[in-house]
Amino acid sequence: MLLLTCPWCGPRDETEFSYGGQAHVAHPGTPADLTDAEWAEYLFFRDNPQGPFAERWVHSIGCRRWFNAVRDTLTYQVLAxxxxxxxxxxxxxxTTSPETSL
Structure with a gap:
Protein backbone atom coordinates (compact mmCIF):
# COMPACT_ATOMS: atom_id res chain seq x y z
CA MET A 1 0.00 0.00 0.00
CA LEU A 2 1.24 3.47 -0.91
CA LEU A 3 1.57 6.09 1.84
CA LEU A 4 1.05 9.64 0.59
CA THR A 5 1.67 12.77 2.62
CA CYS A 6 -0.97 15.43 2.06
CA PRO A 7 0.69 18.86 2.42
CA TRP A 8 -2.21 19.96 4.64
CA CYS A 9 -3.26 16.78 6.52
CA GLY A 10 -0.02 14.77 6.78
CA PRO A 11 0.62 11.08 5.99
CA ARG A 12 -2.41 9.09 4.92
CA ASP A 13 -3.17 5.77 3.26
CA GLU A 14 -3.41 5.68 -0.55
CA THR A 15 -7.12 4.80 -0.37
CA GLU A 16 -7.92 8.37 0.77
CA PHE A 17 -6.59 9.84 -2.49
CA SER A 18 -7.53 9.91 -6.16
CA TYR A 19 -5.01 10.11 -8.98
CA GLY A 20 -5.29 13.13 -11.25
CA GLY A 21 -2.78 12.44 -14.00
CA GLN A 22 0.41 14.14 -15.05
CA ALA A 23 1.29 17.39 -13.28
CA HIS A 24 2.43 20.60 -14.95
CA VAL A 25 0.46 20.16 -18.20
CA ALA A 26 -0.07 23.68 -19.51
CA HIS A 27 -3.55 24.56 -20.77
CA PRO A 28 -3.46 25.91 -24.34
CA GLY A 29 -3.59 29.70 -24.44
CA THR A 30 -6.13 29.78 -27.27
CA PRO A 31 -7.88 26.39 -27.44
CA ALA A 32 -10.18 27.51 -30.27
CA ASP A 33 -7.14 27.90 -32.54
CA LEU A 34 -5.98 24.29 -32.10
CA THR A 35 -6.40 21.74 -34.83
CA ASP A 36 -8.16 18.49 -33.99
CA ALA A 37 -4.79 16.73 -33.84
CA GLU A 38 -3.33 19.38 -31.49
CA TRP A 39 -6.43 19.23 -29.26
CA ALA A 40 -6.21 15.42 -29.11
CA GLU A 41 -2.50 15.72 -28.22
CA TYR A 42 -3.36 18.04 -25.33
CA LEU A 43 -6.25 15.93 -24.04
CA PHE A 44 -5.00 12.38 -24.41
CA PHE A 45 -1.21 12.14 -24.74
CA ARG A 46 0.92 12.17 -21.61
CA ASP A 47 4.47 11.26 -20.72
CA ASN A 48 5.17 7.72 -19.52
CA PRO A 49 8.74 7.77 -18.20
CA GLN A 50 10.71 5.21 -16.27
CA GLY A 51 11.84 7.01 -13.13
CA PRO A 52 10.69 10.24 -11.45
CA PHE A 53 7.31 11.46 -12.69
CA ALA A 54 5.32 14.50 -11.46
CA GLU A 55 1.69 13.57 -10.78
CA ARG A 56 -1.45 15.31 -9.52
CA TRP A 57 -3.37 13.85 -6.57
CA VAL A 58 -6.45 14.97 -4.66
CA HIS A 59 -7.14 14.12 -1.02
CA SER A 60 -10.69 13.06 -1.85
CA ILE A 61 -11.58 11.58 1.57
CA GLY A 62 -9.81 14.31 3.53
CA CYS A 63 -9.38 18.01 2.87
CA ARG A 64 -10.29 17.63 -0.86
CA ARG A 65 -7.30 19.70 -1.93
CA TRP A 66 -5.11 19.01 -4.93
CA PHE A 67 -1.35 18.58 -4.63
CA ASN A 68 1.55 17.29 -6.69
CA ALA A 69 3.84 14.36 -6.01
CA VAL A 70 7.01 13.14 -7.69
CA ARG A 71 6.92 9.35 -7.77
CA ASP A 72 9.48 6.92 -9.15
CA THR A 73 7.52 4.78 -11.61
CA LEU A 74 10.01 1.91 -11.33
CA THR A 75 10.02 1.54 -7.54
CA TYR A 76 6.67 3.24 -6.75
CA GLN A 77 8.51 5.32 -4.14
CA VAL A 78 7.18 8.83 -3.50
CA LEU A 79 10.19 11.15 -3.74
CA ALA A 80 8.51 14.50 -2.99
CA THR A 95 20.07 4.13 -4.63
CA THR A 96 18.24 0.80 -4.94
CA SER A 97 17.79 -0.57 -8.41
CA PRO A 98 14.43 -1.93 -9.60
CA GLU A 99 15.78 -5.48 -9.51
CA THR A 100 16.61 -5.26 -5.80
CA SER A 101 13.34 -3.63 -4.78
CA LEU A 102 11.05 -6.38 -6.09
Missing part, protein backbone atom coordinates in the same frame (compact mmCIF):
# COMPACT_ATOMS: atom_id res chain seq x y z
CA UNK A 81 5.10 16.03 -2.28
CA UNK A 82 4.36 19.71 -2.83
CA UNK A 83 1.52 22.19 -3.23
CA UNK A 84 0.38 23.08 -6.77
CA UNK A 85 1.60 26.65 -6.27
CA UNK A 86 5.14 25.47 -5.48
CA UNK A 87 7.72 24.66 -8.18
CA UNK A 88 8.63 21.03 -8.83
CA UNK A 89 11.45 20.14 -6.43
CA UNK A 90 14.70 18.63 -7.64
CA UNK A 91 14.77 15.06 -6.35
CA UNK A 92 17.44 12.39 -6.28
CA UNK A 93 16.60 8.83 -7.14
CA UNK A 94 16.87 6.15 -4.52
Missing amino acids: VYKPTDPRPAVALA
Whole structure:
Protein backbone atom coordinates (compact mmCIF):
# COMPACT_ATOMS: atom_id res chain seq x y z
CA MET A 1 0.00 0.00 0.00
CA LEU A 2 1.24 3.47 -0.91
CA LEU A 3 1.57 6.09 1.84
CA LEU A 4 1.05 9.64 0.59
CA THR A 5 1.67 12.77 2.62
CA CYS A 6 -0.97 15.43 2.06
CA PRO A 7 0.69 18.86 2.42
CA TRP A 8 -2.21 19.96 4.64
CA CYS A 9 -3.26 16.78 6.52
CA GLY A 10 -0.02 14.77 6.78
CA PRO A 11 0.62 11.08 5.99
CA ARG A 12 -2.41 9.09 4.92
CA ASP A 13 -3.17 5.77 3.26
CA GLU A 14 -3.41 5.68 -0.55
CA THR A 15 -7.12 4.80 -0.37
CA GLU A 16 -7.92 8.37 0.77
CA PHE A 17 -6.59 9.84 -2.49
CA SER A 18 -7.53 9.91 -6.16
CA TYR A 19 -5.01 10.11 -8.98
CA GLY A 20 -5.29 13.13 -11.25
CA GLY A 21 -2.78 12.44 -14.00
CA GLN A 22 0.41 14.14 -15.05
CA ALA A 23 1.29 17.39 -13.28
CA HIS A 24 2.43 20.60 -14.95
CA VAL A 25 0.46 20.16 -18.20
CA ALA A 26 -0.07 23.68 -19.51
CA HIS A 27 -3.55 24.56 -20.77
CA PRO A 28 -3.46 25.91 -24.34
CA GLY A 29 -3.59 29.70 -24.44
CA THR A 30 -6.13 29.78 -27.27
CA PRO A 31 -7.88 26.39 -27.44
CA ALA A 32 -10.18 27.51 -30.27
CA ASP A 33 -7.14 27.90 -32.54
CA LEU A 34 -5.98 24.29 -32.10
CA THR A 35 -6.40 21.74 -34.83
CA ASP A 36 -8.16 18.49 -33.99
CA ALA A 37 -4.79 16.73 -33.84
CA GLU A 38 -3.33 19.38 -31.49
CA TRP A 39 -6.43 19.23 -29.26
CA ALA A 40 -6.21 15.42 -29.11
CA GLU A 41 -2.50 15.72 -28.22
CA TYR A 42 -3.36 18.04 -25.33
CA LEU A 43 -6.25 15.93 -24.04
CA PHE A 44 -5.00 12.38 -24.41
CA PHE A 45 -1.21 12.14 -24.74
CA ARG A 46 0.92 12.17 -21.61
CA ASP A 47 4.47 11.26 -20.72
CA ASN A 48 5.17 7.72 -19.52
CA PRO A 49 8.74 7.77 -18.20
CA GLN A 50 10.71 5.21 -16.27
CA GLY A 51 11.84 7.01 -13.13
CA PRO A 52 10.69 10.24 -11.45
CA PHE A 53 7.31 11.46 -12.69
CA ALA A 54 5.32 14.50 -11.46
CA GLU A 55 1.69 13.57 -10.78
CA ARG A 56 -1.45 15.31 -9.52
CA TRP A 57 -3.37 13.85 -6.57
CA VAL A 58 -6.45 14.97 -4.66
CA HIS A 59 -7.14 14.12 -1.02
CA SER A 60 -10.69 13.06 -1.85
CA ILE A 61 -11.58 11.58 1.57
CA GLY A 62 -9.81 14.31 3.53
CA CYS A 63 -9.38 18.01 2.87
CA ARG A 64 -10.29 17.63 -0.86
CA ARG A 65 -7.30 19.70 -1.93
CA TRP A 66 -5.11 19.01 -4.93
CA PHE A 67 -1.35 18.58 -4.63
CA ASN A 68 1.55 17.29 -6.69
CA ALA A 69 3.84 14.36 -6.01
CA VAL A 70 7.01 13.14 -7.69
CA ARG A 71 6.92 9.35 -7.77
CA ASP A 72 9.48 6.92 -9.15
CA THR A 73 7.52 4.78 -11.61
CA LEU A 74 10.01 1.91 -11.33
CA THR A 75 10.02 1.54 -7.54
CA TYR A 76 6.67 3.24 -6.75
CA GLN A 77 8.51 5.32 -4.14
CA VAL A 78 7.18 8.83 -3.50
CA LEU A 79 10.19 11.15 -3.74
CA ALA A 80 8.51 14.50 -2.99
CA VAL A 81 5.10 16.03 -2.28
CA TYR A 82 4.36 19.71 -2.83
CA LYS A 83 1.52 22.19 -3.23
CA PRO A 84 0.38 23.08 -6.77
CA THR A 85 1.60 26.65 -6.27
CA ASP A 86 5.14 25.47 -5.48
CA PRO A 87 7.72 24.66 -8.18
CA ARG A 88 8.63 21.03 -8.83
CA PRO A 89 11.45 20.14 -6.43
CA ALA A 90 14.70 18.63 -7.64
CA VAL A 91 14.77 15.06 -6.35
CA ALA A 92 17.44 12.39 -6.28
CA LEU A 93 16.60 8.83 -7.14
CA ALA A 94 16.87 6.15 -4.52
CA THR A 95 20.07 4.13 -4.63
CA THR A 96 18.24 0.80 -4.94
CA SER A 97 17.79 -0.57 -8.41
CA PRO A 98 14.43 -1.93 -9.60
CA GLU A 99 15.78 -5.48 -9.51
CA THR A 100 16.61 -5.26 -5.80
CA SER A 101 13.34 -3.63 -4.78
CA LEU A 102 11.05 -6.38 -6.09
